[in-house]
Amino acid sequence: MAAPSAILQSEWTKIRSVRSTIWTLALAFIVTVALGAIICLVFDNTWDSLSPDDQATFDPTNTSFVGMQLGQLALIVFGVLVIASEYSTGMIRTSLAAVPQRGSFYASKVAVAGALALVVGMATSFVVFFLGQALLGSHKAQISDPGVLRAVVGAGLYMTLLVLLCVGAAAMLRSPMLGLGILMPFFFLVSPILSVIPKVKKVAQYFPDQAGQKIMQVVPGSDSNGPYGPWGGIGIMAVWVAVALLGGYLVLRQRDA
Numbered sequence: 001m002a003a004p005s006a007i008l009q010s011e012w013t014k015i016r017s018v019r020s021t022i023w024t025l026a027l028a029f030i031v032t033v034a035l036g037a038i039i040c041l042v043f044d045n046t047w048d049s050l051s052p053d054d055q056a057t058f059d060p061t062n063t064s065f066v067g068m069q070l071g072q073l074a075l076i077v078f079g080v081l082v083i084a085s086e087y088s089t090g091m092i093r094t095s096l097a098a099v100p101q102r103g104s105f106y107a108s109k110v111a112v113a114g115a116l117a118l119v120v121g122m123a124t125s126f127v128v129f130f131l132g133q134a135l136l137g138s139h140k141a142q143i144s145d146p147g148v149l150r151a152v153v154g155a156g157l158y159m160t161l162l163v164l165l166c167v168g169a170a171a172m173l174r175s176p177m178l179g180l181g182i183l184m185p186f187f188f189l190v191s192p193i194l195s196v197i198p199k200v201k202k203v204a205q206y207f208p209d210q211a212g213q214k215i216m217q218v219v220p221g222s223d224s225n226g227p228y229g230p231w232g233g234i235g236i237m238a239v240w241v242a243v244a245l246l247g248g249y250l251v252l253r254q255r256d257a
Contacts, residue, residue, distance in 0.1 A: 015116065029124045031067060082109060105252075106248065118157075165241045168244030169248070172248050187209055208237045211237050217230065
C-alpha cells in the first residue's frame with residue numbers, strides 16, 4: 001500500500017512535469033490580471049461619460065475581476081487535463097497499477113489540483129484587485145471597505161472551486177475532448193445566455209458559475225434581491241463541486257481504466 005505522502009508527491013510530480021498544465025495556470029493569471037487592468041483603466045478614462053445611474057451603481061471591486069470571465073477558460077482546461085489527460089494517453093493504467101487504492105489516488109489528485117488552484121487563485125485575485133484599484137484613480141475601493149476583503153478572497157475561492165468542479169466532471173467523462181466539449185459551451189454559452197432569459201433566469205441563477213460569482217460583488221446589482229447572498233452563492237457552487245467530485249470518484253471506482 002502506497003503511503004499518502006508518496007501518492008501526493010507522485011501527483012505533484014506529474015502536474016509539474018507536464019508543461020501544458022503549468023502554462024494553463026500561468027495563462028489564467030496573466031489573462032485575468034491584464035484584462036482586469038485594461039477594463040479598470042477604461043472606466044477611469046471614460047468616467048465622465050457614464051450616466052448618473054451607472055456611476056451610482058459602479059462596483060470598483062467587481063470591475064477588477066471582469067478579466068476572470070476569460071481567464072476561467074484556462075482554469076477549465078487545467079481542471080480537465082489534470083485527470084482526463086491520463087485517460088487519453090493510457091497513463092491511467094500505469095497510475096492505478098502503482099496506486100491500486102483508487103480512493104487515495106483520486107483524493108491525492110484532487111488535493112494537489114485544488115492546492116495549486118488555491119495558490120494561483122488567491123495570488124490572481126489580490127494582484128488584480130490592487131492593480132485595478134490603482135488604475136481606477138479616485139473611483140477605487142479600499143481593501144478595508146465593507147465587503148471588499150470578502151470579495152477578493154471569494155474571487156480566489158471561486159477560481160479554486162471552478163478547477164475542482166472541472167476535475168470531477170473530467171473524471172466522470174474520462175476524455176479531454178469530451179470534457180472540454182461540454183464544459184466550455186456550458187460556462188461560455190449556455191449559462192450566460194440562460195441567465196438573461198426571463199423564463200429560465202430563476203433556474204440559471206443556481207448554476208455554479210452564476211451562484212459563485214456573486215461573492216465578488218460589493219455594490220448590490222439588479223439581482224440584489226435574489227434568494228441568496230454572497231456566501232450563499234459560493235455555498236451553492238460548493239455543492240456542485242461536491243457532487244461532481246463524488247461522481248468522479250464513483251466512476252473511477254466502478255469502471256475499468
